[in-house]
Amino acid sequence: MLLLALIPLFALPSPSTSQQIGTYNRESHPSLSWTHCAAANTCSPVNGSLTVDQRKRWLHPVDNYSDCHWFGSYDWNPRFCNTTEVCTDICALDGADYRPNNGLGASFANTSVTLAAHTWKDFQTNVGLRFFLLDSSSESESPKLYQTFTLLGNEFTFTVNFTATGCGINSGLTFVEMDADGGMAKYPTNKAGAEYGTGHCDSKCSRTHLFVGGKANLENWTPSEVDPALGEGRYGACCPEFSVWNSNRRSYSFGSHLCSGNGYTICEGEEGCAVSDGADVAKTRCDAVGCGYNPYQMGDRDFYGEGKKVDTMRPFTVVTRFEAERVYQIFVQDGKRIDTPPPSWDGLPKEGGISKEMCSKSAEVFGEPDRFGAKGGWDAHVDMLKRPMVLALSINPDVSPFPPWYTEDADICSQFETGNSWLDSVHPKGADTSKPGVARGDCPTDGPWEVFAAYRNAKVTWSNLRFGPIGSTIDL
Numbered sequence: 381m382l383l384l385a386l387i388p389l390f391a392l393p394s395p396s397t398s399q400q401i402g403t404y405n406r407e408s409h410p411s412l413s414w415t416h417c418a419a420a421n422t423c424s425p426v427n428g429s430l431t432v433d434q435r436k437r438w439l440h441p442v443d444n445y446s447d448c449h450w451f452g453s454y455d456w457n458p459r460f461c462n463t464t465e466v467c468t469d470i471c472a473l474d475g476a477d478y479r480p481n482n483g484l485g486a487s488f489a490n491t492s493v494t495l496a497a498h499t500w501k502d503f504q505t506n507v508g509l510r511f512f513l514l515d516s517s518s519e520s521e522s523p524k525l526y527q528t529f530t531l532l533g534n535e536f537t538f539t540v541n542f543t544a545t546g547c548g549i550n551s552g553l554t555f556v557e558m559d560a561d562g563g564m565a566k567y568p569t570n571k572a573g574a575e576y577g578t579g580h581c582d583s584k585c586s587r588t589h590l591f592v593g594g595k596a597n598l599e600n601w602t603p604s605e606v607d608p609a610l611g612e613g614r615y616g617a618c619c620p621e622f623s624v625w626n627s628n629r630r631s632y633s634f635g636s637h638l639c640s641g642n643g644y645t646i647c648e649g650e651e652g653c654a655v656s657d658g659a660d661v662a663k664t665r666c667d668a669v670g671c672g673y674n675p676y677q678m679g680d681r682d683f684y685g686e687g688k689k690v691d692t693m694r695p696f697t698v699v700t701r702f703e704a705e706r707v708y709q710i711f712v713q714d715g716k717r718i719d720t721p722p723p724s725w726d727g728l729p730k731e732g733g734i735s736k737e738m739c740s741k742s743a744e745v746f747g748e749p750d751r752f753g754a755k756g757g758w759d760a761h762v763d764m765l766k767r768p769m770v771l772a773l774s775i776n777p778d779v780s781p782f783p784p785w786y787t788e789d790a791d792i793c794s795q796f797e798t799g800n801s802w803l804d805s806v807h808p809k810g811a812d813t814s815k816p817g818v819a820r821g822d823c824p825t826d827g828p829w830e831v832f833a834a835y836r837n838a839k840v841t842w843s844n845l846r847f848g849p850i851g852s853t854i855d856l
């Protein structure tokens with residue numbers, strides 16, 4: 381049997397070579413205290429902790445301080461392995477270095493976490509970050525598990541402080557239907573599990589994972605030409621997700637994303653991993669677009685943004701309620717409750733958030749295929765809310781770490797032209813903004829470069845995460 385040996389480096393002999401490695405480190409999860417409410421006024425703190433996604437970890441041969449996935453080329457390093465079997469067998473994920481200023485770009489306080497979109501250290505860049513919340517009760521046990529949440533009938537509350545999360549940046553809080561153990565039971569070659577941030581999946585069926593289903597994803601691995609942190613292999617990981625928060629200072633949206641199957645499923649190749657943003661609905665695994673709500677897209681351009689009704693230049697609190705009939709959000713700023721506005725387009729229900737009616741009509745009103753309906757619609761969505769989900773916290777600029785003057789190649793630039801425009805500007809690019817659904821926010825439409833240059837220091841702080849039955853986490 382093949383083993384993905386995941387021995388933290390501190391357990392290895394001959395530490396004398398460790399001085400040559402800047403990232404030599406024991407996995408020690410940063411804590412994040414959150415609040416669980418059993419009922420109103422019956423809340424207690426939970427000593428949770430966070431783990432960083434495997435993608436941000438050092439991957440090296442078990443008994444060698446070199447790289448299995450080579451920093452210089454962002455490809456699998458043929459000096460050590462050139463087949464799925466061998467790479468799976470010999471490559472180990474290491475503990476992450478969570479200390480501040482370590483290049484990862486994250487900092488932690490007891491009840492809050494700050495993630496930076498982009499950091500540089502020692503000529504290395506780190507672009508985008510993803511963390512998962514671990515189950516505190518499994519912290520002293522093996523295997524450690526992710527914290528899971530069953531959303532139906534409950535509410536999830538957090539406070540957010542943006543500093544420079546401007547256009548093109550997506551800070552996200554997402555519930556994904558990952559395996560609580562990271563897939564260790566299902567895929568025995570995965571020895572790392574939740575503790576080392578393995579097993580991520582989402583409705584984008586991403587093929588960028590270094591391991592899928594416990595196996596090295598090196599077949600057909602193609603490093604990205606523009607972003608050394610990215611690349612794609614043959615296999616991808618799909619699962620349903622509920623994104624509670626996709627946001628920057630100018631725009632936000634939340635939405636439900638269904639898949640043909642439940643839980644973590646493996647897809648294969650470009651066609652097999654196609655998702656519904658663009659592709660033929662019937663042939664896709666997941667609905668990456670989702671049934672969502674963005675007040676700007678729904679017609680209210682004064683609700684959310686800098687100096688707007690919800691003023692994103694100052695911290696505010698967001699409550700997301702998962703009712704069987706509707707999922708909606710309530711904002712709180714300066715102690716005042718601010719309800720989300722109903723859509724203003726004809727044909728959509730007159731209440732904020734998403735509901736059966738909203739999800740079945742928005743595709744028609746926006747002139748798009750009914751992707752959500754094709755994956756089971758509202759009933760499938762309610763089923764998803766009954767299943768345990770893992771919380772992922774992320775920030776992602778969706779652009780290359782290199783500034784535009786690094787490359788003048790138009791083809792390369794165009795690969796990044798979306799720059800999260802689905803979130804904060806015009807989507808699809810060039811579409812008529814007077815048409816319902818096209819305008820998503822007031823960010824510029826002319827590519828991500830200038831936008832990104834202005835927001836290199838983008839970061840987001842989430843604090844005071846709370847979860848419990850509807851009405852229990854906050855006094856509104």
Ligand SMILES: *[C@@H]1O[C@H](CO)[C@@H](O)[C@H](O)[C@H]1NC(C)=O
Pocket residue numbers: 425426427
């Ligand atoms: C959580 O941590 C605090 C501070 O370290 C400690 O006082 C408290 O007992 C812990 N709570 C639980 C439920 O373990």
Ligand SMILES: *[C@@H]1O[C@H](CO)[C@@H](O)[C@H](O)[C@H]1NC(C)=O
Pocket residue numbers: 397443444445446459
């Ligand atoms: C790691 O492997 C390389 C290539 O096989 C070898 O040259 C080097 O000595 C090894 N280093 C250690 C510490 O084993």
Ligand SMILES: *[C@@H]1O[C@H](CO)[C@@H](O)[C@H](O)[C@H]1NC(C)=O
Pocket residue numbers: 462
């Ligand atoms: C993999 O590496 C081995 C040993 O270096 C070599 O003999 C073999 O030809 C390589 N296989 C492929 C497919 O490159």
Ligand SMILES: *[C@@H]1O[C@H](CO)[C@@H](O)[C@H](O)[C@H]1NC(C)=O
Pocket residue numbers: 413425490491
């Ligand atoms: C962290 O915050 C929680 C809840 O606010 C509190 O109960 C706990 O004592 C704090 N722990 C530390 C180490 O400050």
Ligand SMILES: *[C@@H]1O[C@H](CO)[C@@H](O)[C@H](O)[C@H]1NC(C)=O
Pocket residue numbers: 541542543695841
């Ligand atoms: C929000 O974040 C900024 C930058 O990190 C900080 O200066 C400011 O004090 C924070 N605001 C609050 C109310 O915490």
